[in-house]
Amino acid sequence: MSDPASNETPPRRTAFFLSDGTGITVENFGRSLLTQFETVKFAQQSLRFVSTVERAREARRKIDETAVFDGVRPLVFSTLVKPEVRAEIKDSNALLLDIFATFISPLEDELGCISSVSTGRFHGLHNADEYSSRIEAVNFTLSHDDGSTTRHLDEADVILIGISRSGKTPTCLYLSLQYGIRAANFPITEDDLEGPNLPGSLLAYRDKLVALSTEPDRLHRIREARYPNSRYSSLNQCQFEVRQAEALYRKMRIPCLKTTMKSIEEIAATIVDLADLERGRGPGRSRAHV
C-alpha cells in the first residue's frame, strides 16, 4: 500500500456515510468530495438505515471508537434529517458534514414554507408505481437483449447497437433500472460489416438507434479474457470490426458513443441526454413534478 519511493506514509482518515435510508445519496456525495483530496487515504464505512435514536446511538459509538483507534476524529457525511436522530450524532467526536440540514433553512426561506421532516427517502411517495414501471423496463430490456427478438421494438425508447463486447447489455440494464427506460440492444455482426449495412430489422427504427464503440486495444483485452488466442479476440479482428462499424454509423448518421474510460453511469447519462429521453417515460410515472 505504501509508496516505496516515499519515506512518509500518507495520512489516513476514516469517513462515515450516515443515512436513514439506503445511503446511496450520501455515499455518492461523500465519495465525490473525497476524490478532491488525492493525498489522503480514506477508510470508508456506510452506516445505513439509521432511522431511530437507538440506531443513532450505535452509530455514535462506532464513530467515537474510531476516533480513539485512528488517533484523529473521523469525517461524518450525514443526510439525517430527524431532529432526535441528528441530536444523538451532533456531539460525536467527528467533523460532522450535515449535507441535507445545511440546505433546508435557505430552501425554507426561499419557498416561504416549512419543510416536512420526513425520513428523506425520495422514493417514498410514488413507490409502487415507480417500482412497477422500472420492473417493466427491466423485463423489456432483458427480453430484447442482444437482438433476441425484434418483436415490440416499436415500444423501445432507445435501441443500442454495437459489435460484440462493446458494452450494450450493462448499459441497457442501467438505463432500465436507473431511469425506467425501455432499452433494447442489437448486435452488429461481421455479416453486417461486410456490406456495410444495417440489419434490415433495424431500418424502421433509425431514430431510436445509438451506437456504442470502444478502442480496439481495449476490446481486444476484453475479448481475450473470454476467448483467449482466438480469431474473434485478436487485435487484428478487433481493429477491423471497430473501423468498419464506425464507418457504418457515420454513413447511416447514427450517433456513436466511445465508451472507453467511461463508467456505466456516464455512458447511460450521455445516452439520456443524446436521445433526449426524459426520466420515466414508462406508464404510471411522471417525473416532471415530484
Place this chain on the structure above:
Amino acid sequence: MSDPASNETPPRRTAFFLSDGTGITVENFGRSLLTQFETVKFAQQSLRFVSTVERAREARRKIDETAVFDGVRPLVFSTLVKPEVRAEIKDSNALLLDIFATFISPLEDELGCISSVSTGRFHGLHNADEYSSRIEAVNFTLSHDDGSTTRHLDEADVILIGISRSGKTPTCLYLSLQYGIRAANFPITEDDLEGPNLPGSLLAYRDKLVALSTEPDRLHRIREARYPNSRYSSLNQCQFEVRQAEALYRKMRIPCLKTTMKSIEEIAATIVDLADLERGRGPGRSRAHV
C-alpha cells in the same frame, strides 16, 4: 393536476440540477431535499456535462429564461467545482445551492491540505478496473438468473431465492451494477413448497441465501398483469405460495426481506447490509480506500 377541493393552485417552482458529469449525485441529492417540501410543485430539469465555460453560459441562459417565464427565480442545485465554470453560474437569477463547494473549505481546514479542483467525477481514477469488475458481476448475474445454472454458485457473493415474481431479477441486477456484487438467484417452485424443503443444489450455500417475499395481494396484481385469470395468478395461489415459502425460510433460518413498498435501491442496500457484503468484492477493485 389541481385538487378540485382546493381553490388555490399550489405554487410551482423550477429546480435545475447542474453538474459537470452524469448528474446522478446532484439529482439524488436535490430530489431528496425537494421531497421535504410537499406543498410545492417542482418542475425539474437536469443540465448534465456542464464542464466548459461555454456550456455554463448555455445553462445560465436557460436558468435566466426560466426565471422570466416562471415569474420567480428557479432553484439551482449544483455540484460544479471548476472556478471558471462556477463563475458563469454565480450571477444567474436563481437561488444557487452550491452543494459541493459548501463543504470543500471545512474539509480543507480539517485535512490540512488543499483540494484538487477536478471535475468531481468519483469514477475518474480506477475507472477501467471498476468498469471491468462491474461488467463481470453483471455477466455472472445474467448467467445465474432464475436458477439457469448451478455451476460456479460457489463464486456468488449472495444468492437470492423467492417464488415467481418476488423481485429477484431486478434486485440481482441492481446489486451487480451498483455494487459490483456477484448476485445469483434461484426460484422456489411449487415442488419445493410441498415438502417444504430447499432445492438440493442450494443446501451447500445456505450462508449465502437471502429470501425475498412480498404481500400476496401485490403478488396477485403483478402476476395478473402477466397471466390474467390463471391459477398461477389467483389470489388463493399467491396466498398459498407466500405462506408456504415464508414457513420454509423460517424453518431453514434464511433471512427474509419483505419487498412490498420498497424501492429496488432500498432492497439492494438492505441486502448489502444484511449479508455484510462489502462494496467491490470483485477482482481488481478495492473500495476500502479511494
